[in-house]
Structure formats: structure tokens, C-alpha cells
Amino acid sequence: MSKKEIIKKGYLDIKNFLMSYQKIWEKEVIDSYPQAFLEYPNEWPRDLENLSFDDLEKLDSRCQEFFLGTHSFFQSSTGKLIKQIEDLEKKWAPPHYNHQNNLELKMADMLFLKPKKKYEIEQLLTPLQDFFSDLEVTSAYDLGGGVGHLSRIISEYFKTGKNQTIKVTSIDINSDFQKSGEKKWKKFKKVNFNYLNADLNTLDIDAIAEHNYATVGLHTCGELAISQMRLMKNSKAMACFNVPCCYQHLKIESANLSRFAKENPLPWTINALTLAAKAHYREADNPKHKKSFQDKWQVKNYRYALQMILCKHHLNHISTVGEAPMKDYYQPFADYALAKLKQFKITNETHRSLEIFYSSEATQSRLKELFLCNIIRWQFGRLLELLIIYDRHLWALEQNFKVDCFSVFNERISPRNTAFILKK
Numbered sequence: 001m002s003k004k005e006i007i008k009k010g011y012l013d014i015k016n017f018l019m020s021y022q023k024i025w026e027k028e029v030i031d032s033y034p035q036a037f038l039e040y041p042n043e044w045p046r047d048l049e050n051l052s053f054d055d056l057e058k059l060d061s062r063c064q065e066f067f068l069g070t071h072s073f074f075q076s077s078t079g080k081l082i083k084q085i086e087d088l089e090k091k092w093a094p095p096h097y098n099h100q101n102n103l104e105l106k107m108a109d110m111l112f113l114k115p116k117k118k119y120e121i122e123q124l125l126t127p128l129q130d131f132f133s134d135l136e137v138t139s140a141y142d143l144g145g146g147v148g149h150l151s152r153i154i155s156e157y158f159k160t161g162k163n164q165t166i167k168v169t170s171i172d173i174n175s176d177f178q179k180s181g182e183k184k185w186k187k188f189k190k191v192n193f194n195y196l197n198a199d200l201n202t203l204d205i206d207a208i209a210e211h212n213y214a215t216v217g218l219h220t221c222g223e224l225a226i227s228q229m230r231l232m233k234n235s236k237a238m239a240c241f242n243v244p245c246c247y248q249h250l251k252i253e254s255a256n257l258s259r260f261a262k263e264n265p266l267p268w269t270i271n272a273l274t275l276a277a278k279a280h281y282r283e284a285d286n287p288k289h290k291k292s293f294q295d296k297w298q299v300k301n302y303r304y305a306l307q308m309i310l311c312k313h314h315l316n317h318i319s320t321v322g323e324a325p326m327k328d329y330y331q332p333f334a335d336y337a338l339a340k341l342k343q344f345k346i347t348n349e350t351h352r353s354l355e356i357f358y359s360s361e362a363t364q365s366r367l368k369e370l371f372l373c374n375i376i377r378w379q380f381g382r383l384l385e386l387l388i389i390y391d392r393h394l395w396a397l398e399q400n401f402k403v404d405c406f407s408v409f410n411e412r413i414s415p416r417n418t419a420f421i422l423k424k
């Protein structure tokens with residue numbers, strides 16, 4: 001089977017599975033409240049009901065020990081579904097980059113790098129070295145370069161196949177990031193790359209580039225990844241190294257990018273793209289993650305209880321109520337709800353009526369059911385992300401580029417971990 005045929009097979013395998021659960025991933029549980037319960041199989045919340053807080057957190061974070069263990073939950077139909085999702089993910093996950101790890105970051109270059117960024121840059125050293133050593137370009141553009149971490153490393157560590165230094169330019173729409181980077185590096189040593197403050201969607205790189213060039217992009221959010229890949233068409237860009245993220249910022253039409261996906265489309269929604277962008281796996285037993293799971297539950301409880309009250313007042317269509325600081329979700333529910341209800345000119349609820357409603361057994365049990373449905377919904381995130389990746393892979397093959405697609409980070413440390421290399 002040709003590479004294209006394999007990628008098409010993967011695309012269809014994932015897409016066909018996802019289509020059976022469209023009603024689940026296409027919208028938030030609360031968006032169709034109270035109908036949500038009709039769309040979620042009855043057994044889903046029931047199968048999860050007896051799991052402890054710790055087990056639910058482990059399920060949500062795909063804790064390996066929990067998944068490999070013999071918990072009776074995995075005998076239930078919901079447990080089997082979740083295993084099926086995991087198997088499909090494993091089957092089609094891009095292979096890990098074959099790291100020889102012969103390169104290390106110098107101590108001085110670790111300065112200013114937060115642990116996650118340091119990890120990412122370290123993991124990128126070998127693939128980037130391989131990328132550049134195979135090219136005959138003299139310049140590289142770091143798209144969405146932010147403060148310039150990656151540009152700094154590329155300009156210092158890599159040369160092209162002909163042992164030429166690479167002239168690096170970090171392009172970003174946000175000048176504050178660039179100013180802050182410039183200030184940092186200047187204090188410390190000479191910077192060997194340039195900043196260009198520009199919007200990649202309107203910038204014509206070909207007009208400023210002297211010769212053929214390569215582009216790199218680490219965590220190019222939303223459309224930026226698409227712009228980077230499209231730049232390979234009809235331009236002097238010879239190669240591109242891209243790690244995408246933030247699919248929720250994509251235009252819907254950019255989600256079915258390839259001809260093949262257009263012929264076999266997934267009916268993407270913003271909620272589905274958001275789900276793809278949030279897929280995560282975490283290290284087991286990390287107290288930070290338990291706290292963030294607790295916060296997530298608390299936020300959802302208040303938000304869902306508020307939605308129930310809005311529905312009581314015939315405002316079922318409200319889908320956004322604005323964010324609130326985390327501390328508001330740990331104040332009495334009535335304090336949170338009264339402030340929000342004022343926004344919708346609902347003034348006939350009192351502190352007491354809201355507290356009675358929130359603490360009632362019926363409300364609490366409904367809230368738990370909704371949260372449990374959510375935990376299952378979140379399990380579809382990674383498959384949605386994989387479908388986007390397969391679609392982009394197909395698009396690049398359709399353009400006759402040489403394509404390499406691989407996992408470059410451990411997803412438990414940096415979940416948006418897929419890299420693409422496209423070459424003409």
C-alpha cells in the first residue's frame with residue numbers, strides 16, 4: 001500500500017468511528033441542555049457513577065496505571081468504549097521521531113526557558129538538525145516566533161548541508177513578545193537573528209527573502225499552521241517544519257483541507273475543534289493535575305447550574321455567559337449566579353432561592369450526571385486532533401510534497417506533539 005493509501009485508510013478509520021458519536025462531540029453537553037441527556041446513552045453516567053474522584057481524575061487524564069489495571073469499570077460498555085478509543089488512537093498515532101539525542105542545549109542557552117519550553121526545544125534539536133542539514137537554504141523564517149526562543153537556538157546551533165550559517169528571522173504579529181525577547185537576550189549576549197513584526201496572513205515573505213528559504217513554526221496556533229503550509233505552494237519556501245496547536249482558532253473550512261477530506265468530510269464545529277485542541281494526557285498522581293481537575297469540576301458545576309436557571313427563565317439559547325475568576329467558583333453559588341443573572345436582567349431570584357436550588361439533591365445529582373457525560377465527551381478529543389493531522393498530511397501529499405509526520409514530544413509533557421516536515 002502506498003503512503004497516501006495508508007494515510008487515507010487512517011483518515012477513514014478515525015472518521016467513521018467519530019461519525020457514530022457525532023451528537024456527542026459536535027457540541028458541549030450544556031449546549032443542548034436539557035436534551036443533552038437524550039443524546040447521551042443512559043449507561044454512560046451510570047457506568048461512571050461509582051468511580052471515586054481519584055479514579056475519575058485518572059480516567060480523564062488517561063493515567064496509564066489505571067488504564068492498564070483491572071478496574072471493573074473497564075468491563076462496562078462505557079469502559080469498553082473508552083478502551084476502543086484508546087486503541088484507535090494508538091493504532092494511528094504518528095510514530096515517534098527516531099531521536100539519536102546527540103545534541104544538548106548548552107547551559108547558557110537554557111536561561112529564560114521555562115521547563116516545558118526547555119523540554120520542547122531539547123526534543124526539537126535532533127529533528128531540526130536533520131531538517132537543516134538536508135537543505136540548501138541560507139535563511140529560515142520562524143513563523144509566530146513569539147519572544148524568539150526557537151530562532152535563537154536555530155541561529156546558534158544549526159548549519160545547512162553545505163555548512164552555511166542560517167540567517168534567521170523571527171516573525172510575529174505581537175510586538176510585545178518580540179520587545180520582551182529582545183530585552184532579555186540583549187542583556188545577556190549578542191543576538192544572531194532578526195525580529196520582524198508582521199501578520200503572516202498579509203506578509204509576502206517572497207518579497208523580502210533573498211533566496212530560497214525554509215520556514216519553521218513551533219505551536220503555530222490555528223490558521224497560522226495553514227498559512228505556513230500553504231506558503232510552500234508557489235513561493236521560494238523550499239521546506240517547512242511545523243508543530244500545530246490551538247485548533248479552536250481555525251476557520252471551519254480549514255479543518256477539511258485536503259481534497260480527500262472534502263470528499264469525505266467530518267462536519268466540524270467550533271466545539272469539536274476546541275475539543276481537539278484540549279486533548280490531554282497527564283502524568284499520574286501529580287497534585288497539580290488533581291487540583292486542575294477539581295477546578296474544572298467546580299467551574300462546570302456552577303456554569304451548568306446557572307444554565308438550568310437560565311432555562312427555567314426560558315433563556316435556553318444562551319451559550320456564553322463570560323468567564324469568571326477561579327475564586328468566584330469557590331464562593332457560594334448564589335454570589336456567582338446573582339452576578340451572572342443580572343447580566344440577563346433576571347432579578348427575581350434571591351440568594352436564598354439560588355442556594356436552595358443549588359444544594360438540592362435533584363440539582364446535585366443532575367450536575368454530577370452532566371459532568372460524567374463531559375468526562376466521556378472529552379475522551380474524543382485526541383481522535384478529533386488525529387483526524388486534523390491526517391487531513392493535513394493528505395493535503396501535503398496531494399501537493400506532491402515529501403512529507404514526514406511524527407510525534408516529537410511526550411504527550412504527557414507537551415500534548416500538542418505532532419510535527420510535520422514538508423519538502424519540495
Ligand SMILES: C[S@@+](CC[C@H](N)C(=O)[O-])C[C@H]1O[C@@H](n2cnc3c(N)ncnc32)[C@H](O)[C@@H]1O
Nearest residue numbers: 144145146172173174198199200201218219224
Ligand atoms: C502559541 S504561540 C507560539 C510562540 C512560539 N513559537 C513558541 O513556541 O514559544 C503562537 C504565536 O503565533 C503568533 N501569531 C499568531 N497568528 C499570527 C500571524 N497571523 N502572524 C504572525 N504571528 C502570529 C502569536 O502572536 C504567538 O506569539
